[in-house]
Amino acid sequence: MSIYVFKRAAFTLVTFVVVVSATFFLLRIAPGGPFDSERQLPPEVEANLLAAYHLDEPLYLQYLRYMGNLVRFDLGPSIKQHDFTVSELIAAGLPVSLCLGALALLIALTTGVAIGSFAAFRHNSWLDRCLSATTTLGLALPPIVTGPLLVLLFAVSLRWLPAGGLDSYLSFVLPSVALALPLAAAIAKLVRGACIEVMDQPHVTTAKAKGISNVRLAFHHVLPAGMIPILSFLGPASAALLVGSLVIEEVFALPGLGRYFVQGALNRDYTLVMGGVVVYALLILILNFVVDLVYVRLDPRIRIEDQAAAS
Amino acid sequence: MKHNRKFAQNCRRFTLAVIWVFSSTCIVGDETRVLRIGSPGDPQTLDPHRYTLNLEEHILKDMFLGLTAMDAKGSIVPGSAKSWQTSSDGLTWTFHLRENYWSDGTPVRAEDFVFSLRRLLAPETAAPLAFFLYVLENARDVNSGVKQPSELGVSAPDDATLVMQLEKPFPYLPERLFYPTGFPLPAHVVKEYGRDWVKPENWVSNGAYQLADWKPQQAVALTKNPHFFDHEHVAIDRVEYVPVADSLASFHRYLADELDIIGDFPAGELESLRKSHAEHVHLSPLLSTMYLVFNVSTSQFTDARVREALALAIDRQKLTQHILRSGEIPNASIVPPIVEGYSSLIETEGANLEQSRALLKEAGFGKENPLKLTLRYVTGAENKRVYVAIAAMWQELGVDVTLHHAELKVHFSDLGAGEFEVAQAGWFGEGNPEHYIELLWSKIGGINYGRYESADFDRLLEEAKNTVDSIERASILQQAEALALRDFPVVPLYSVTIRSLVNPRISGWYPNPRNSHAVRYMSLN
Numbered sequence: 001m002s003i004y005v006f007k008r009a010a011f012t013l014v015t016f017v018v019v020v021s022a023t024f025f026l027l028r029i030a031p032g033g034p035f036d037s038e039r040q041l042p043p044e045v046e047a048n049l050l051a052a053y054h055l056d057e058p059l060y061l062q063y064l065r066y067m068g069n070l071v072r073f074d075l076g077p078s079i080k081q082h083d084f085t086v087s088e089l090i091a092a093g094l095p096v097s098l099c100l101g102a103l104a105l106l107i108a109l110t111t112g113v114a115i116g117s118f119a120a121f122r123h124n125s126w127l128d129r130c131l132s133a134t135t136t137l138g139l140a141l142p143p144i145v146t147g148p149l150l151v152l153l154f155a156v157s158l159r160w161l162p163a164g165g166l167d168s169y170l171s172f173v174l175p176s177v178a179l180a181l182p183l184a185a186a187i188a189k190l191v192r193g194a195c196i197e198v199m200d201q202p203h204v205t206t207a208k209a210k211g212i213s214n215v216r217l218a219f220h221h222v223l224p225a226g227m228i229p230i231l232s233f234l235g236p237a238s239a240a241l242l243v244g245s246l247v248i249e250e251v252f253a254l255p256g257l258g259r260y261f262v263q264g265a266l267n268r269d270y271t272l273v274m275g276g277v278v279v280y281a282l283l284i285l286i287l288n289f290v291v292d293l294v295y296v297r298l299d300p301r302i303r304i305e306d307q308a309a310a311s
Numbered sequence: 312m313k314h315n316r317k318f319a320q321n322c323r324r325f326t327l328a329v330i331w332v333f334s335s336t337c338i339v340g341d342e343t344r345v346l347r348i349g350s351p352g353d354p355q356t357l358d359p360h361r362y363t364l365n366l367e368e369h370i371l372k373d374m375f376l377g378l379t380a381m382d383a384k385g386s387i388v389p390g391s392a393k394s395w396q397t398s399s400d401g402l403t404w405t406f407h408l409r410e411n412y413w414s415d416g417t418p419v420r421a422e423d424f425v426f427s428l429r430r431l432l433a434p435e436t437a438a439p440l441a442f443f444l445y446v447l448e449n450a451r452d453v454n455s456g457v458k459q460p461s462e463l464g465v466s467a468p469d470d471a472t473l474v475m476q477l478e479k480p481f482p483y484l485p486e487r488l489f490y491p492t493g494f495p496l497p498a499h500v501v502k503e504y505g506r507d508w509v510k511p512e513n514w515v516s517n518g519a520y521q522l523a524d525w526k527p528q529q530a531v532a533l534t535k536n537p538h539f540f541d542h543e544h545v546a547i548d549r550v551e552y553v554p555v556a557d558s559l560a561s562f563h564r565y566l567a568d569e570l571d572i573i574g575d576f577p578a579g580e581l582e583s584l585r586k587s588h589a590e591h592v593h594l595s596p597l598l599s600t601m602y603l604v605f606n607v608s609t610s611q612f613t614d615a616r617v618r619e620a621l622a623l624a625i626d627r628q629k630l631t632q633h634i635l636r637s638g639e640i641p642n643a644s645i646v647p648p649i650v651e652g653y654s655s656l657i658e659t660e661g662a663n664l665e666q667s668r669a670l671l672k673e674a675g676f677g678k679e680n681p682l683k684l685t686l687r688y689v690t691g692a693e694n695k696r697v698y699v700a701i702a703a704m705w706q707e708l709g710v711d712v713t714l715h716h717a718e719l720k721v722h723f724s725d726l727g728a729g730e731f732e733v734a735q736a737g738w739f740g741e742g743n744p745e746h747y748i749e750l751l752w753s754k755i756g757g758i759n760y761g762r763y764e765s766a767d768f769d770r771l772l773e774e775a776k777n778t779v780d781s782i783e784r785a786s787i788l789q790q791a792e793a794l795a796l797r798d799f800p801v802v803p804l805y806s807v808t809i810r811s812l813v814n815p816r817i818s819g820w821y822p823n824p825r826n827s828h829a830v831r832y833m834s835l836n
Contacts, residue, residue: 032720035439037363038737040727040757042442044434044455052437082356083509084527092527148559155567163567164560165553166529253555253564255528263352263556268720 086275093257103176112187120195138185147178147251164253194226349573353554359491375494383832385823401480401779412538414521421467426498429460482781519831546834595822603802618799620670626662653744687734763800
């Protein structure tokens, strides 16, 4: 067990260093620099700016400086957001992104599981077909399309909810719904498939033969088994939420980390993009590490392999 | 029954409470007179010496008062200086300051301007737009670290007098001084807090407003400065600049009444808005020029006949009236037609395909040997329509055009490195002809993207730069422009228009060629 955990932790750390290093060098290879604009700067001004951010040093020195600072948890000043450090910007944006992601995941899980299980119990009925068509539509429509449509309906026409920004908690409603829709559709499809499969299993047939109620059948025998694929889907789903939030935060002008990330990339704000990568990479790697640990608890084969390796 | 009555009573109480909360919110909203302006992004800084973006300029102009300022209609008026004089050689400018205070109540002194200009040009400040004031004596040498900031051509003989010494005569100095690079900084605050002086808790400024709060990506909030010299005429109490980078999102927020003013909206909405929101829509020509630049060092474009042929094939009217359709002004001069005191010798005419074909034939290009070129532009839906149309106009001549688009930074990085054949370029800003004509000067550096060189043009431009009288200066610039454009190093296309939506309950907002709208002149009806 401990060898397995140690191996996974070492692997996580190495992956983190590789991701950060690759991003550092890829950013420098990307065409255009932080100070390129339609106003070409005189050489004196450009020299002052490069010196202020140590961009006039050889690349390996800049890399060593960055990694050295990272070890001390110093993400440096933002090259373009002059009045803030990268840590200050992340501290401002991360809670918004996490809140958006958590809400979207909650909406996706509840609606996805409800629709999927309902469709499974009404398998092959007209209702099932209608729900399948709706979920396919949900999968096909990306948040960049549904976002503005939701704004037009609920903010511009009905004026029930804010069109953008973060003035109150209501500001989270439309973005999290837009972000959750494709995910809810994917979850509904998964749950429907899994539930239909479980309903053909002998233990369900036995339960039915014993004459238990439909509600009891659903909640005690079908849904728990039907949930297993959802657990494995949560990893890719979190990644999809992160990617989706980059778009959604821009569409709804939400002050989240994704928006800084996009603006940072467009502005070639090297330190800000690096900060974003560090945070995203840490989030995903820690999540994966936790999932690996949970697998040890759930899957006895890992424990057996680990014991064999130890002996 | 008793329960029902109690329930009904509670319901009534709750409803009254809700009505009270809402009505009191409305009263507070009315009393505090808040203006919400959609900004095309978050400011990157609020330090006037580190700013680079137009949106930062707008916010800073509400908070600082430079030596000169702009009135509601965009004309230059006295600011912190109540008057000024120029020496006969045009090299010494003396400004007389009005009685004016910082937002913490301390007086603004001429020494604050001296401190600020020295800080702007000190290399360690790394001010991206320090070169705006290279007109000052020794400014370039100070900025490159060759000379000390104390050697800069600026001095304060007393608290109310500021003297600037220039390298060469520059009659446009009053216009150059209303950019944030020319603003005074509170020396006592900057010295105390260093780079943190821009934090809201340390903030001090001398304009109509002061910084109240700045939540990145949410809003920059300004409140009235009670020490501003004209504060009794400032009607709006609080201004919020709300960053909305996406023009569609900003448009939706305006329609949902979340914003009072937005400076851009999707061009496709213009026609329907003219019907549904006629009194909200404002189109104002901007001091700007959009042009095509030829890289004269590439083999196809060393021959001026080829450049002329391509220039003559472009129908500017078609571009502005059928493609852009937002009131852009077709213009064959590199100087925008709305620049006052300058009339270009270049006429804006329609396309002349016959002459174009003849010129291309003379230069050795035809059906068997077609001219091949790559036209580069900045990624964007509106640009795409314009440059596809230009490519189609050239294809009529039998030219083989490849279109290439890239995001803004990549595009201008390629142009700076000379890696292009023909490309989109643009220049915005000042209301003087020199600002645009000097783009073709061989000594200006990377901004002369096409690396055009003409000894005669350079001689004329330098003569203009040494001329004190602005009328005589404009006449020399006229000749210089005509001389350069005869070589077709660039093809000016049009001046852009700003599409704004302004809530009709706001008065004091006027369309103007600088797109400058100081909130101190506005009021809410």
